[in-house]
Amino acid sequence: xxxxxxxxxxxxxxxxxxxxxxxxxxxxxxxxxxxxxxxxxxxxxxxxxxxxxxxxxxxxxxxxxxxxxxxxxxxxxxxxxxxxxxxxxxxxxxxxxxxxxxxxxxxxxxxxxxxxxxxxxxxxxxxxxxxxxxxxxxxxxxxxxxxxxxxxxxxxxxxxxxxxxxxxxxxxxxxxxxxxxxxxxxxxxxxxxxxxxxxxxxxxxxxxxxxxxxxxxxxxxxxxxxxxxxxxxxxxxxxxxxxxxxxxxxxxxxxxxxxxxxxxxxxxxxxxxxxxxxxxxxxxxxxxxxxxxxxxxxxxxxxxxxxxxxxxxxxxxxxxxxxxxxxxxxxxxxxxxxxxxxxxxxxxxxxxxxxx
Numbered sequence: 001x002x003x004x005x006x007x008x009x010x011x012x013x014x015x016x017x018x019x020x021x022x023x024x025x026x027x028x029x030x031x032x033x034x035x036x037x038x039x040x041x042x043x044x045x046x047x048x049x050x051x052x053x054x055x056x057x058x059x060x061x062x063x064x065x066x067x068x069x070x071x072x073x074x075x076x077x078x079x080x081x082x083x084x085x086x087x088x089x090x091x092x093x094x095x096x097x098x099x100x101x102x103x104x105x106x107x108x109x110x111x112x113x114x115x116x117x118x119x120x121x122x123x124x125x126x127x128x129x130x131x132x133x134x135x136x137x138x139x140x141x142x143x144x145x146x147x148x149x150x151x152x153x154x155x156x157x158x159x160x161x162x163x164x165x166x167x168x169x170x171x172x173x174x175x176x177x178x179x180x181x182x183x184x185x186x187x188x189x190x191x192x193x194x195x196x197x198x199x200x201x202x203x204x205x206x207x208x209x210x211x212x213x214x215x216x217x218x219x220x221x222x223x224x225x226x227x228x229x230x231x232x233x234x235x236x237x238x239x240x241x242x243x244x245x246x247x248x249x250x251x252x253x254x255x256x257x258x259x260x261x262x263x264x265x266x267x268x269x270x271x272x273x274x275x276x277x278x279x280x281x282x283x284x285x286x287x288x289x290x291x292x293x294x295x296x297x298x299x300x301x302x303x304x305x306x307x308x309x310x311x312x313x314x315x316x317x318x319x320x321x322x323x324x325x326x327x328x329x330x331x332x333x334x335x336x337x338x339x340x341x342x343x344x345x346x347x348x349x350x351x352x353x354x355x356x
Contacts, residue, residue: 019292027305038081043324079214090221090270092307094263095281108281109267113151113176121147141272148268204277204330224266232296279337
């Protein structure tokens, strides 16, 4: 009997590994092609061979662009595409972790209030006109990041005061989101002329990404993502329920708090520079879960690949759909995410509400 169980477990693990290999084998070439297309497509299109030649040429000269094509590809599109990759990974991974912690596929990385906090911080920065080194380029991201952290701390404090359960964190996040969103609405009405330009940021945009800020996003996003990957097994244990997780030696409450802190910090970094990109943290983890199952050792790497692919596609659609006008990328992801969310709510909501 024991031998049969061991053989069955090995078979299941082998099947999951094969699924991950398929995702990687198919996903990585697709991601590479999309990366090149993202560098080639825009208000001024270039061919793939020209894009590759221009990129190689400017890299060989240490980033010194000589032609208009090299300037566009290296100084505008390359940092933007790298940032899209990082944010796609960060938000998708955060969503997968939060869904595991709360054991519900209907939650996203913004559940702790970081999105509304970031939005309020960005609006305050524009409304007050405060600048850093004579420019608002760094003021908005910094204010957004501080606003996100403030919202997160308020959510954590309120949740702890309410008992520190999974439901407490969700409800506390709803309260903080509502409060900060209300304050932001009042601020927008009071400073309509000043805050007109902030609306584009609020719906998510990579239009202002440059080499000056791209590393501030990429380095912490991938560092925090690597930390999350190290705890894939513990996330599997959490899915078993608090009692069984405790029996297996996991300090559940402390682990959940740590993961909430990491994912909230990761989400704050992603939204601070690029605005609020809706539904990515819901649709990507659940799509990956349908493809490879709930084992986070397989799910998290799959989520990373899918998140990068989907956000690059959304960013290209935002750039070319009404060319030369660029649409907010958050509008594109929301249009994709709304029917997907409705499907989840109708088909899976009851099961997860029952804790199954």
